[in-house]
Amino acid sequence: MAPQKIIIDTDPGQDDAVAILLALASPEEIELLGITTVAGNVPLELTTKNARIVCELAGRRDIAIYSGCDRPLKRPLQTAEHVHGKSGLDGAELPDPTMPLQDTHAVDYIIHTLRREPPGTVTLCPLGPLTNIATALTRAPDIAGRIARIVLMGGAYFEVGNRTPTAEFNILTDPDAAKIVFGAAIDLTVMPLDVTHKALTSPERNAAFAAIGTPVGNAVAGWTGFFERYDITKYGSPGAPLHDPCVIAYLIRPELFSGRKVNVEIETESELCLGMTVADWWGVTDRTPNALFIGEVDAQGYFDLLTERLARL
Ligand code: BDR
Ligand code: CA
Numbered sequence: 001m002a003p004q005k006i007i008i009d010t011d012p013g014q015d016d017a018v019a020i021l022l023a024l025a026s027p028e029e030i031e032l033l034g035i036t037t038v039a040g041n042v043p044l045e046l047t048t049k050n051a052r053i054v055c056e057l058a059g060r061r062d063i064a065i066y067s068g069c070d071r072p073l074k075r076p077l078q079t080a081e082h083v084h085g086k087s088g089l090d091g092a093e094l095p096d097p098t099m100p101l102q103d104t105h106a107v108d109y110i111i112h113t114l115r116r117e118p119p120g121t122v123t124l125c126p127l128g129p130l131t132n133i134a135t136a137l138t139r140a141p142d143i144a145g146r147i148a149r150i151v152l153m154g155g156a157y158f159e160v161g162n163r164t165p166t167a168e169f170n171i172l173t174d175p176d177a178a179k180i181v182f183g184a185a186i187d188l189t190v191m192p193l194d195v196t197h198k199a200l201t202s203p204e205r206n207a208a209f210a211a212i213g214t215p216v217g218n219a220v221a222g223w224t225g226f227f228e229r230y231d232i233t234k235y236g237s238p239g240a241p242l243h244d245p246c247v248i249a250y251l252i253r254p255e256l257f258s259g260r261k262v263n264v265e266i267e268t269e270s271e272l273c274l275g276m277t278v279a280d281w282w283g284v285t286d287r288t289p290n291a292l293f294i295g296e297v298d299a300q301g302y303f304d305l306l307t308e309r310l311a312r313l
Helices: 014-024 044-057 106-116 131-139 141-146 169-173 175-182 203-211 215-235 245-252 299-310
Strands: 004-010 030-037 065-067 122-126 147-153 188-191 257-262 264-266 277-279 291-297
Touching (some): 004 106, 004 245, 014 044, 014 215, 014 245, 014 299, 030 106, 030 245, 044 215, 106 122, 131 175, 175 264, 188 245, 291 299
Parallel strands (some): 004 122, 188 291
Antiparallel strands (some): 257 291, 264 277
């Protein structure tokens, strides 16, 4: 089968960085057309810098990187340095990037690419707040029918929230954008906390990354070792969820995951529950299912895939 053409929309972030590396390490399954950056874990200037650092780490200065929206559609940006560190990529010492940044805005790039490629051939992989994707859909509604599918990390139902008691970070950061994306009648697969909280790092899994013995393996082990300190304290778990690579792993090995096609609506009004992904898991409404909401993963299979692929870089 021909590799799937994808655009990664991202706010690196250590787990975003691992997702980018997994995509770059998997050319049989994935053709990475470009990377678009968005403000999220840290401000846009840093997420864009970090995307370039990651591509250079992988020896891929040829990847086209486009900088996008610097704030949510309607609300102030709230970043997550307490999780990801001041740089967004704390945990590994890497040189400042020198590879070029494209002149085109990320939103224009997304629109242009979807209009250029044959309909139904480009998958969007958002790993951060959905501001770029929602802006593209609003500005160019014709692209909705041209997207093959969207596979994103965001939301939660049984795990409820990580940034507030009811909301996951990516959706909470720009709930208005999420509402647009979830309402766009696009083939949508969601990796919520329900599944990513089953994809936990551990001393053994981090050691397997380090044992790769390459700059990539060392950086990944450094990153996972850094950001897990926050979640280990918070959840009392032996490791931290490695969220974003679930999106790319799903494209490569969908059989590692399972979920349910359900209706998911985004709360944008309530002060208490802002950003909640209200998933009708039990089918108790007559609302139309709009997303494949993933709940289970073969965690060891996922980490084995990551270790095997990252060793190629
Ligand atoms: C999501 O938020 C960010 O901190 C991670 O990169 C991930 O995309 C998890 O809630
Ligand atoms: Ca992210």
